Amino acid sequence: MKAEHSSEIVEGTLDHPLLETVEQEPIYLTVGVEEKLPVGKNILYGLQHVLVSNVWLDPVFVAALIGLPMALAGNMVNAIFIAAGLVTLVQATRLVKLPVVQGPSAAFDSLMISAGRDNGLAAAGGGIILSGIIVFILAITGVLGRLKSIFTPVVSGAVIFIVGVALSGFTLFEFLGGEPGSETFASPSVLLMSISTALIVVVLTVFGKGILRSFAFLIALLVGDVLAFGLGQIHFSSVAEKSWFGIPKFLPYGSLTFDWVTFATFFFAYMVAVIEAMGVYHAAADMVGVKLDAKKIRYGFSGEAAGSIASTLIGGFPTTAYAQNVGLLRLTGVGSRHAVTVAGVIFLILGFVPKAGALLVVTPAPVVGGLFLPAAATLIYSGISILARMAKNEANFTIAGLSILLAISLPPIFEGAAGFTGKFLSNSILVGAITAVVLQLVLVNIPHGFKLLHMKLIKSKELGG
Numbered sequence: 001m002k003a004e005h006s007s008e009i010v011e012g013t014l015d016h017p018l019l020e021t022v023e024q025e026p027i028y029l030t031v032g033v034e035e036k037l038p039v040g041k042n043i044l045y046g047l048q049h050v051l052v053s054n055v056w057l058d059p060v061f062v063a064a065l066i067g068l069p070m071a072l073a074g075n076m077v078n079a080i081f082i083a084a085g086l087v088t089l090v091q092a093t094r095l096v097k098l099p100v101v102q103g104p105s106a107a108f109d110s111l112m113i114s115a116g117r118d119n120g121l122a123a124a125g126g127g128i129i130l131s132g133i134i135v136f137i138l139a140i141t142g143v144l145g146r147l148k149s150i151f152t153p154v155v156s157g158a159v160i161f162i163v164g165v166a167l168s169g170f171t172l173f174e175f176l177g178g179e180p181g182s183e184t185f186a187s188p189s190v191l192l193m194s195i196s197t198a199l200i201v202v203v204l205t206v207f208g209k210g211i212l213r214s215f216a217f218l219i220a221l222l223v224g225d226v227l228a229f230g231l232g233q234i235h236f237s238s239v240a241e242k243s244w245f246g247i248p249k250f251l252p253y254g255s256l257t258f259d260w261v262t263f264a265t266f267f268f269a270y271m272v273a274v275i276e277a278m279g280v281y282h283a284a285a286d287m288v289g290v291k292l293d294a295k296k297i298r299y300g301f302s303g304e305a306a307g308s309i310a311s312t313l314i315g316g317f318p319t320t321a322y323a324q325n326v327g328l329l330r331l332t333g334v335g336s337r338h339a340v341t342v343a344g345v346i347f348l349i350l351g352f353v354p355k356a357g358a359l360l361v362v363t364p365a366p367v368v369g370g371l372f373l374p375a376a377a378t379l380i381y382s383g384i385s386i387l388a389r390m391a392k393n394e395a396n397f398t399i400a401g402l403s404i405l406l407a408i409s410l411p412p413i414f415e416g417a418a419g420f421t422g423k424f425l426s427n428s429i430l431v432g433a434i435t436a437v438v439l440q441l442v443l444v445n446i447p448h449g450f451k452l453l454h455m456k457l458i459k460s461k462e463l464g465g
Contacts, residue, residue, distance in 0.1 A: 029287065029288060029329065029333050029334065029335040030333035030334070031333065031334040031335055031336050032288065032289075032335055032336065033097075033098065033099060033288035033289070033290060033335050033336060033337050034336070034337070035335075035336050035338075036336070036338055037336060037338065037339065042336075042338055042339055042342050043342055044215060044218060045332075045334050045336065045339035045342070046339045046340065046341070046342025046343040046345070046346055047218060047342075047343070047346060048215065048217045048218050048328065048332070049101050049325050049328060049339065049340055049343035050343050050346050050347065050350075051217060051218065051221055051371065052217050052324060052325060052328050052371060052372075052375055053084075053101050053103050053322050053324065053325055053343075055080060055081065055084045055101070055103035055104065055322075055347060056077070056081070056350070058080065058103065058104040058109060059073075059076045059077045059079075059080040059104065059316065060073075060077060062076070062109055062112050062113055062116070062317075063076050063077070066112070066113055066116030066117055066121075067116075067117075068116065072252055072253075072315070074242075074246070074354055075248050075249050075252050075314075075315045076252075076315050076316060077354075078246060078247075078248045078314075078315075078351050078352070078354060079248040079311055079314040079315040079316030079351070080103070080104055080311065080316040080317070080319075080351075081347050081348070081350045081351030082248065082311075082314065082316075082347070082348060082351035082352070083102075083307050083308070083310060083311030083314075083316050083319050083351075084101075084102050084103045084104070084319055084344075084347045084351075085344045085345065085346070085347030085348035085349075085350075085351055086307055086310070086344070086348065087102040087303055087304060087306075087307030087319050087344075088100075088101050088102045088103075088340060088341075088343060088344035088347060089341060089344030089345065089348070090303055090307075090344075091300060091303050091304075091321075092337045092338075092340045092341045092344060093337075093341055094299075095296070095299035095300055095302075095303045096281060096296045096299060096300040096303075097290075097296070097337060098281065098284045098285060098288065098290065098296075098337060099284060099288065099325075099329060099335050099336060099337045099339065099340045100280060100281065100284050100321045100322070100325065100326065100340065101321070101322045101325040101340055101343055101344075102304065102307065102319045102320065102321060102322065102344075103319055103320070103322050104316070104317055104318065104319055104320075105269070105272075105273040105276060105318060105319070105320040108128075108266070108269050108273070108317050108318055110423075110426065110427050111124070111265055111266060111269055111423060111427070112124060112317050114423060115262065120259070120262060121253040122253045122254045122255065122256055122257045123256075123257045123258065123259040123262045124262060124266065124317075125251070125253060125256045125312050125313075126256040126257050126258040126259070126262070126263070127258070127259070127262045127263035127264075127265070127266035127267070128266050128270075128308065128309075128312045128317060128318055129256065129309050129312050129313070130258070130263055130267075131263065131266050131267040131270040131318075132270070132305045132306075132308045132309040132312070132318065133305075133309065134267070134270075135270055135274065135301065135304075135305040136301075136302055136305035136306060136309070138301075139297075139298055139300075139301035139302040139304075139305060140298065140302045142294065142298050144274065144297060144298070144301050145294040145297045145298050146294075148278075148294075148297070149445060150437055150440055150441065150445065151275060151278045151279070151282075152390065152396075152440060152444070153386050153387060153389040153390040154387060154390040154396040154399045154400050154436070154440065155275065155279075155399070155403075155433075155436045155437060155440050156275070156278055156279035156282055156283075156386055157279070157383050157384070157385075157386030157387035157388075157389070157390065157400070158383065158387065158399065158400050158403045158404055158432060158436045159272070159275050159276055159279050159383075159403075159429070159432060159433050159436060160276070160279040160280070160283065160323055160379065160382055160383035160386060161380055161383025161384060161387065161404060162383070162403070162404060162407045162408075162428060162429055162432035162433070163276055163323055163379065163383075163429055164323070164376055164377075164379035164380035164382070164383055165380065165407070165408065165428070166407075166428050166429050167324065167372065167376045167379065168373075168376040168377075168380070170372075171369050171372040171373050171376050172369065172373070173369070174194075174365040174366065174368050174369030174372065175194045175198070175366060175369030175370060175372075175373055176190065176191075176194070176366075176369070177190035177191075177194075177365065177366055189231045189233065190366045191366075192227060192231070193224055193227050193228050193231070193233065193364060193366040193367050193370065194366035194367065194369045194370040194373075195370065196223065196224060196227055196370065197220045197221070197223065197224035197227075197366070197367050197369075197370025197371055198220075198369075198370040198371075198373045198374060200216070200219060200220035200223055200224075201216050201217060201220045201331075201370070201371065201373075201374045202374055204216035204219060204220070205331040205332070205374065213331075213332060213333060215332075216331065216332065217328070217331075217332075217371055217375075220370065220371060221363070221367065221371060224363075224364075224366075224367035224370055224371070225363060225364075225367060227367075228363070228364045228366075228367055233364045234362055234363075234364060235362065236362060239355060239359050239362060242354040242355040243354055243355060244353060244354075244355050245352060245353060245354075246352065246353075246354045247352065248314040248315055248316075248351075249314065249315060250313060250314060251313065251314075251315075252314070252315040253315065261419070261420050264420060265420060265423045265424060268424065268430055268434065269318075269427070269430060270318065271433070271434075271437075272429050272430050272433040272434070273304075273318060273320040274301065274320075275433045275436075275437065276320055276321070276323065276429070276433070277300070277301070277304060277320045277321040278297070279323070279383075279386065280320075280321035280322065280323045280326055281296070281297065281300060281321060282386065283323070283326045283382050283385075283386065284321075284326045284329070287326065287329055287330065287335060288329070288335040300321075304318075304319060304320055304321070307319050308320075323379050323382065324372070324375040324376065324378075324379050325340075326379075326382060327375045327376075327378030327379045327381075327382060328375060328378075330378060330382075331374065331375070331378055387400055395443040395444050396444075398439065398443060399436055399439040399440055399443060399444075400436075402435060402439060403432045403433075403435040403436035403439065404432060406431050406432065406435050407428045407429070407431045407432025407435070408428065410425050410428075410431050411425065411426045411427060411428045411431060413425075414426045
């Protein structure tokens, strides 16, 4: 019924249906968005959001592939935790007031890695901050809100779907223990950890009730870590070496520099993150039965832009709304924004306590892959669910089909290509999002605008006659 209702609203309008629907009762949740829970449960639910998000994986992954020294790598992790914590906390309590977790966008990972390998992190910082300032101005003035006609179900759904596919590649890399040819790839110990963890999540979320369903990810993490410890895959020496308290360094990569190519690629990535976040806000609002109005959009993107600028100044990179945590809402049935507030506090603690962050990082990659696999699958379904709300016409079929097709097929061809072309076309999220937006403008918005203009001219002539 809900999907049918939304589809009716889509017909004949360019506005996103999730911005226009009236407030509805959530159909997926057992705990509502404003429901307050006992402190103990709030902490556990918040911890699940922390563990399911890849806030703690992205900076570790990026730093490792760049080859950053330990001090800079640790600084990047701390910076991301602090930025994610601050933005999550402010968004959940003051701005959008939705159960949405903030963290580093996958759209920036490959760009940060490329910049780092080329010794261009200072230029990356300059491009990110300028992009953040532009997005902040567009958000606070309401321009982004007025662009909502671009972010239709076909665009938002396609981008969420593509993000899920992109996340699944990283997830399966962790799940299988690397790539073919590596020593750990698909080894018995790796598969025992990853498959066991994933099965626990799937079984508990599908068949579990009450506490078992709500804490499925936390239970799976504990079981996976116990298995890993028994197999000798968890080592705590790195935890002992970390200090109890630390503050990220200001501009750790040196003074900011500016490069037009770097700025352009990061600005495109920023706009992709905006589209991704718009889709996440839509999905979260729809799931908890809250109307997503222009004010929430304006506040939400202003908060994200400010947080991204602050993150970059202390060695991190931009944050955006996390789609996989919206998938967690559906899987656990817990939609309380107060649990997300606790997640923000936990991120802040991890940001200032390197030893606590290191304790999370020791979780073996196969266990992490086992946790993410069901979340990535749910994310893909969320994209399909949003796509199902679009008006069924050839223009939308073309937008969805081409954006997803190009996002999947182009990046492998251009992987390793140099310059702006390589940076852009090797990023599946960038390719898919930009394709979807351009096609939306060319096939829908511009023709619709001309049609309205033509009708106004005819009406004007009739009145003049």
